[in-house]
Amino acid sequence: MRFLITTTLLSIAIFTNAQTSQTTTELVMSMSQRSLVMPGYQTELKALVARQAYEFWKEGNVEPYVSHLNVYQSLYEANKYLGYDSVRNMAYNQVGVHSNTVTSVVFGNEENHYYSSSTDGKILKWDLANPRTIPETAYESDKIIQSIEMSNDGKVLMAIFYQEGLALIPTEKNPQEDIQVLEDPQPVQAATFIPGERKYLMVAKTGELILKGFDAQSEQVGKTALKVNQLKVDEQDGTIYAGTEQGVLEAWEKPYKVKESPIDDIMKNWRKQSYFGYELGSFAINCLDISPDGNTLAIGRDRGDVILWDIPNKNLIRIISGHQSTVTDIQFNPKGDLLLTTSRDGTARIWDLTDSRKLPIILNDHDDWVFTGSFNPTGTQVITGGGDEFIRTWPVDPAYFAFRICAMIQRPLSPDEWDEFVGKDIPYSVTCSD
Structure with missing residues (x-):
C-alpha cells in the first residue's frame, strides 16, 4: 500500500512538473x-x-x-x-564603410581586430572592441576582391581577385619585415594558404593545382577537370579538399601525384590513388571548413544544406537543412561544437552540433544576401557581411x-x-x- 501511494505521488509530481514546464x-x-x-x-x-x-x-x-x-x-x-x-x-x-558587397571577414592573431574585403577593392581592418571607430585601410586595389584568407600566423592576408590573380599582403607594417606585398597575376579559380608553411595553393583557370612559395617558386601537385569554388587543406595530414561547381568533393592526399581524373572515373579505385572524389549530388559546393579536431569536414552547397563528412572514415555523418537558398560561407567555432553558416536567403545561422533536435539561432537583420561570416578567436561573437554593404556583430550567448x-x-x-x-x-x- 505504501509503495502504491509513493508511486502515485511520484507520478503526480512528474505530471505537475511537466505541466509547469x-x-x-x-x-x-x-x-x-x-x-x-x-x-x-x-x-x-x-x-x-x-x-x-x-x-x-x-x-x-x-x-x-x-x-x-x-x-x-x-x-x-x-x-x-x-x-x-x-x-x-x-x-x-x-x-x-564599404561602398559595395562585403565578400569576406577574417580574424588574424589579434583577438579584437578583424579584416573585411569588398568588391569595392578595399580590405579594411576593424576594431571589434570599438566598432564605431574609422577602420584602417589595409589594402586597396582597382580589382574586384572575391575573397580574403589569413595565414595561420596572422602575418599575411591573401586577396583573391575575381577572374584575375591574387595578392599577398603583410598585416604588420614593418619595414624590416621580409614579407612585402606580392602580386601573383596568374588567374585563379580558388586559393588558400598551406598551414604552417610560407606557401599557398592555387587552382589555375586551366585546372592545375599549383603550390607556390612567397618567392614565387611553384610546383604542380594535382590537376582537376572540374570548376573549383573553394580549397581547404587539412592541417593534420596535408590532404587537399576542393569543393566544385559540379557537386563533387575532390581530394588529393600526400604524396601528391599530378593526375587528372575524369568525372566518370571519380568513384573508381579512389582508395588506391592520391586523388579521389565523392559525387555528392548535382548541387554546387561553395564552401568548406574542417573541425578543430580534424575529424569532420563541413560542406556548404547551393541546395541550401550542409553535409557533415567523416574525414577518418570517409563517409557521410549527416545533412543539416534549413537555409532557403545557397550556403555561401561556413565555419566551426574554436571548440567545434557550433557551426556558422551564411546564405543568399539573407540569414546567418548558428547550429548546435551536439544536439540535432535544437533549432539554430537565426541572425536575420541583413537586407541582402549574406556572403560571409566568422567566429572571433574566443568563439563568443560572430561577424557577418553581405550585399547590403554592412558588417554586423552578434554575441553567441x-x-x-x-x-x-x-x-x-x-x-x-x-x-x-x-x-x-x-x-x-x-x-x-x-x-x-x-
Whole structure:
C-alpha cells in the first residue's frame, strides 16, 4: 500500500512538473513574440518584456528545443533599438564603410581586430572592441576582391581577385619585415594558404593545382577537370579538399601525384590513388571548413544544406537543412561544437552540433544576401557581411543582450505592465534585479 501511494505521488509530481514546464515554455514564447511585434518606438517596454522572458527562460524549467531561438531573436530586436543611430539609420551592432558587397571577414592573431574585403577593392581592418571607430585601410586595389584568407600566423592576408590573380599582403607594417606585398597575376579559380608553411595553393583557370612559395617558386601537385569554388587543406595530414561547381568533393592526399581524373572515373579505385572524389549530388559546393579536431569536414552547397563528412572514415555523418537558398560561407567555432553558416536567403545561422533536435539561432537583420561570416578567436561573437554593404556583430550567448538591456534602462516593468505582458496570476518580481 505504501509503495502504491509513493508511486502515485511520484507520478503526480512528474505530471505537475511537466505541466509547469509546458506553461513556462508557452509564457516565454508568448512574451518573446509580443516583444518582437512591438514597434521600435516603444523601446523600453519592448526591451523589458524581452528581458523578463529571458529571466523566465534562464531559470531552466523550459522546453529547450524551441524557446532559445525566440529568446535570442526578441533580445536582439530589442537591443537594436537601444542606442539606435537614427541619423545614419544604423543599429548598435552595425558598421559600414564599404561602398559595395562585403565578400569576406577574417580574424588574424589579434583577438579584437578583424579584416573585411569588398568588391569595392578595399580590405579594411576593424576594431571589434570599438566598432564605431574609422577602420584602417589595409589594402586597396582597382580589382574586384572575391575573397580574403589569413595565414595561420596572422602575418599575411591573401586577396583573391575575381577572374584575375591574387595578392599577398603583410598585416604588420614593418619595414624590416621580409614579407612585402606580392602580386601573383596568374588567374585563379580558388586559393588558400598551406598551414604552417610560407606557401599557398592555387587552382589555375586551366585546372592545375599549383603550390607556390612567397618567392614565387611553384610546383604542380594535382590537376582537376572540374570548376573549383573553394580549397581547404587539412592541417593534420596535408590532404587537399576542393569543393566544385559540379557537386563533387575532390581530394588529393600526400604524396601528391599530378593526375587528372575524369568525372566518370571519380568513384573508381579512389582508395588506391592520391586523388579521389565523392559525387555528392548535382548541387554546387561553395564552401568548406574542417573541425578543430580534424575529424569532420563541413560542406556548404547551393541546395541550401550542409553535409557533415567523416574525414577518418570517409563517409557521410549527416545533412543539416534549413537555409532557403545557397550556403555561401561556413565555419566551426574554436571548440567545434557550433557551426556558422551564411546564405543568399539573407540569414546567418548558428547550429548546435551536439544536439540535432535544437533549432539554430537565426541572425536575420541583413537586407541582402549574406556572403560571409566568422567566429572571433574566443568563439563568443560572430561577424557577418553581405550585399547590403554592412558588417554586423552578434554575441553567441544571449546573456550579453540581457545584460545590455539592464545597463541601459533604469526601470523595471511596472505592476500594470506586468499584469498585461506576464499575467496577473504570476507573482510580480523586479525585472533586472540581479
